[in-house]
Amino acid sequence: QVQLQESGPRLVKPSGTLSLTCAVSGGSISSRNWWSWVRQPPGKDLEWIGEIYPTGTTNYNPSLKSRVTISVDKSKNHFSLNVSSVTAADTAVYYCARAFSRRCTPASCSNYFDPWGQGALVTVSS
Amino acid sequence: DIQMTQSPSSLSASVGDRITITCRASQSISTYLSWYQQSPGKAPKLLISAASTLQSGVPSRFSGGGSGTDFTLTINGLQPEDFATYYCLQGYSSPLTFGGGTKVEI
Numbered sequence: 001q002v003q004l005q006e007s008g009p010r011l012v013k014p015s016g017t018l019s020l021t022c023a024v025s026g027g028s029i030s031s032r033n034w035w036s037w038v039r040q041p042p043g044k045d046l047e048w049i050g051e052i053y054p055t056g057t058t059n060y061n062p063s064l065k066s067r068v069t070i071s072v073d074k075s076k077n078h079f080s081l082n083v084s085s086v087t088a089a090d091t092a093v094y095y096c097a098r099a100f101s102r103r104c105t106p107a108s109c110s111n112y113f114d115p116w117g118q119g120a121l122v123t124v125s126s
Numbered sequence: 127d128i129q130m131t132q133s134p135s136s137l138s139a140s141v142g143d144r145i146t147i148t149c150r151a152s153q154s155i156s157t158y159l160s161w162y163q164q165s166p167g168k169a170p171k172l173l174i175s176a177a178s179t180l181q182s183g184v185p186s187r188f189s190g191g192g193s194g195t196d197f198t199l200t201i202n203g204l205q206p207e208d209f210a211t212y213y214c215l216q217g218y219s220s221p222l223t224f225g226g227g228t229k230v231e232i
Binding site: 045046047048059061062063095100102103105107108110111112113114115116117118119 | 171220
């Protein structure tokens with residue numbers, strides 16, 4: 001049974017870079033799945049950040065694309081998220097998730113998510 | 127972006143009740159719609175994919191339906207563990223977008 005676990009600094013200074021890693025256990029990150037990041041600001045809606053395939057192919061939410069990088073390390077069976085130039089608006093619980101794909105478009109392949117990591121609250125504050 | 131409008135935003139119910147939550151897409155998304163349950167402090171849990179496919183291990187009191195722009199999640203016989211927030215997600219086109227959530231309270 002695949003399980004996901006987020007790790008990384010929980011406090012980031014404004015204008016800095018938020019970095020999180022999602023460790024995959026119980027399965028291989030090289031399986032034929034996409035892997036995604038989703039975030040949820042306190043009291044607000046869920047927001048899809050982006051996705052990556054084991055080959056390194058990525059797709060991002062256009063609203064965040066200029067500041068987001070998702071990468072994969074198959075040797076460590078994990079994938080990572082970097083968000084640059086953060087502000088208080090980036091304060092959120094960040095989730096990683098395995099994505100299933102029934103259909104791809106040029107801009108995304110994830111169709112639904114299962115399972116999710118437990119989430120990591122990252123606060124942007126000086 | 128495809129907007130997902132979920133209703134109601136909250137509802138009060140009792141154990142044993144039948145409830146229905148709706149999700150409306152701003153354009154047709156075929157059946158690329160999934161439903162999630164989120165309890166406080168927990169990660170979302172997948173209940174239903176492809177609009178109506180119940181995930182393994184999810185109780186049969188949960189059911190989903192719809193296609194195109196209008197979708198429903200029904201819970202027949204609410205149990206205490208069902209009091210949570212429910213979200214829909216469209217996986218038809220980028221960016222993937224979630225509904226605003228429905229909080230089911232006692």
